[in-house]
Amino acid sequence: MVKKHGKKQRARQKSRRTGAAYASAAAGTTHEHTPLPNVSALEEISYLPPTGFVESADTDLAARLVAACRAGCQPCQRTLSKKVLAHDATLLGLTAAIYGELPAGPAASAVTQAWAQLAHAAEYDMGDAPEALDAFEALNAEARSELLKDALHHWAV
Incomplete structure (x- = not known):
């Protein structure tokens, strides 16, 4: 079973939406x-x-x-x-x-x-x-x- 699947999906969606790298989206360090x-x-x-x-x-x-x-x-x-x-x-x-x-x-x-x-x-x-x-x-x-x-x-x- 995948752990923290929802968090990974949210990070992936944020990465697509903002253009930020997946790693920074997952870490919450994106910027505008x-x-x-x-x-x-x-x-x-x-x-x-x-x-x-x-x-x-x-x-x-x-x-x-x-x-x-x-x-x-x-x-x-x-x-x-x-x-x-x-x-x-x-x-x-x-x-x-x-x-x-x-x-x-x-x-x-x-x-x-x-x-x-x-x-x-x-x-x-x-x-x-x-x-x-x-x-x-x-x-x-x-x-x-x-x-x-x-x-x-x-x-x-």
């Missing part, structure tokens, strides 16, 4: 980064959710990741970044909200610079974004990670 930033720009992107994605952008997850970046909390950034990378619509929303308006800086990766041009063009074509969406869907896991890292530098400012 407040105030959460306004990420309503993710909902205002005219071409989200794209046809290839089932779900829409998770603004709560995005806000928690941006708040962790602004606070400089590396453990939370690692945990939440993994969740964002697994959630295509949220990743696309975070990057499109930045690169639809701003150019990629010279320190950004080549992947980010190329995709930022497509996102910027899509924003000014009033939501007609097949090239940006196709390019995003073609990115591998490493390229998506670079794109998220560069976008979070902008969000953190």
Whole structure:
């Protein structure tokens, strides 16, 4: 018989809900980064959710990741970044909200610079974004990670 099954389940649920690691959820040492930033720009992107994605952008997850970046909390950034990378619509929303308006800086990766041009063009074509969406869907896991890292530098400012 499993001992303290309820406690384990509550810790697992808290870990999923907050984005904290399971160990910190079980130990009761989770923390929050407040105030959460306004990420309503993710909902205002005219071409989200794209046809290839089932779900829409998770603004709560995005806000928690941006708040962790602004606070400089590396453990939370690692945990939440993994969740964002697994959630295509949220990743696309975070990057499109930045690169639809701003150019990629010279320190950004080549992947980010190329995709930022497509996102910027899509924003000014009033939501007609097949090239940006196709390019995003073609990115591998490493390229998506670079794109998220560069976008979070902008969000953190």
